[in-house]
Amino acid sequence: MxxxxxxxxxxxxxxxxxxxxxxxxxxxxxxxxxxxxxxxxxxxxxxxxxxxxxxxxxxxxxxxxxxxxxxxxxxxxxANQDKKTGRSIIELPVCYNLEYGPDLQDVANYGKVSVEELIKLHTGTDYFIYMMGFLPGFAYMGSVPKQIAMPRLKVPRKVIAAGSVGVAGAQTGMYPVDSPGGWRLLGRTPIKLYDPSNPVLKYHSGDYVRFKAVDETEFKKIQVEDQKGDYQLKIIQEGGENNG
The missing domain is CATH 3.30.1360.40 (Gyrase A; domain 2)
Incomplete structure (x- = not known):
């Protein structure tokens, strides 16, 4: 190389x-x-x-x-490029709707698909975390299916809610804290991604993230469990599976 x-x-x-x-x-x-x-x-x-x-x-x-x-x-x-490195796949619940994902319909229109098909496309890929940056816990991941890889907004939003999940071209990612940003928002995860009082992240560069669609009832249930510390993310290891 x-x-x-x-x-x-x-x-x-x-x-x-x-x-x-x-x-x-x-x-x-x-x-x-x-x-x-x-x-x-x-x-x-x-x-x-x-x-x-x-x-x-x-x-x-x-x-x-x-x-x-x-x-x-x-x-x-x-370096042995063929050697498996035991990567983790973190399954992250996301509620895809227009309240949490105001760009959901625009991205569907861009890809010439229905909202339901857009959600299947976005959740049908395991996304590799290439790097961390911009904000603590912000993971730059790829690659989004080309059909829905809509460019970022020309004018960024002044405030994006923590947990928002979006796309920017071939990249996808989650906003770990409230922040300005220009990514196209598709939904939101109920999981608290970053806590400054306990800044241990649930994912790292080199891991994969798999989004799982949940409805709003399940979103709120998971959110309450997560706030209490009772919710465990599903973590799949190469060669096996466990909850973390």
């Missing part, structure tokens, strides 16, 4: 792969990041994986640009 190195600053380097949204490429980026963390790489002070790049911050008193390049080259050389 082709890749290049760039010195971003005197204490930061970037590994750049071909500019594309590609699961295999991003899994390699996630693997490099994970191995640098697991190996407690000397001098590394921060690791930022993105769609097709990996930024590594380091202390030049403890390591050097070339030492890190050599270490990353070795990880890439030894």
């Amino acid at each position: 082709n890749y290049s190195y760039f010195q971003v600053s005197e204490q930061s380097l970037e590994v750049e792969f071909p500019e594309q949204i590609n699961v295999e490429e991003n899994e390699l980026i996630q693997d490099i990041a994970r191995q640098l963390i697991d190996q407690k790489a000397i001098g590394v002070t921060g690791i930022i994986p993105a769609y097709h790049t990996l930024t590594v911050n380091y202390d030049f008193d403890l390591t050097s640009y070339q030492d890190l390049v050599d270490q990353i080259d070795e990880i890439i050389l030894n």
Whole structure:
């Protein structure tokens, strides 16, 4: 796989792969990041994986640009792309309606499908989490079926409710907190995605998310259970299944 190195600053380097949204490429980026963390790489002070790049911050008193390049080259050389990595699939309930998803009909019109068909299309794919960013807990995931990959709004909304689920071109994601945003909203999850008092996320880069359609009665039931701490997300592991 082709890749290049760039010195971003005197204490930061970037590994750049071909500019594309590609699961295999991003899994390699996630693997490099994970191995640098697991190996407690000397001098590394921060690791930022993105769609097709990996930024590594380091202390030049403890390591050097070339030492890190050599270490990353070795990880890439030894990477086994065919090896299963035990990814988790997190099943996330979503209520798709015009109250929670004001763009539901517009996206259906864009895809020349009914709202019911749109929901089946959106829930019929397991979405890979390429990177986290923008907000704590905001997962950039793909890829949305081309038929419903409607571009984001030209004028972003000033406020989007926490839990809102939307699409922006080939990407899909959930707003973990109230926020401005320009994604096309399809529905909302009753799950509290981010709690600043307990910022442990239920999903991470490299995981998959599977949306499950629920009606409003079930939405409210799950919301109450989640607020009490009684609701458990369904988590499917490669080779098995468990609830977490």
